[in-house]
Amino acid sequence: MPKIKSNSGxxxxxxxxxxxxxxxxSFRSHILTKKPTKRKRQLRGMKQVHDADKALVRRMVPKL
Structure with a gap:
């Protein structure tokens, strides 16, 4: 049986x-001059993956 490969991206x-x-x-990497400071501040930090998307992420990265 071959090993299951993770999606490297x-x-x-x-x-x-x-x-x-x-x-x-997302939306925090470039074109920041037109975005309000409040929006940029709220986009900081890490977020949790939504429950509806967890199955997709686990399929792409089985080692998680």
Whole structure:
């Protein structure tokens, strides 16, 4: 039986925590001058993957 390969792009984007899977918030990498300070502040930090998406992430990265 061959080994199951992880999706290498997804493996870099998601990390396992004690309470689920965390990911970086999108819309924070460029074109920041037109975004309000409040929006940029709220996009900081890591977020939890939604329950509806956990199955997709686990299929892409089975080692999580």
């Amino acid at each position: 997804a493996a870099k984007r998601f990390k396992k925590t004690a309470h689920g899977i965390k990911h970086k918030q």
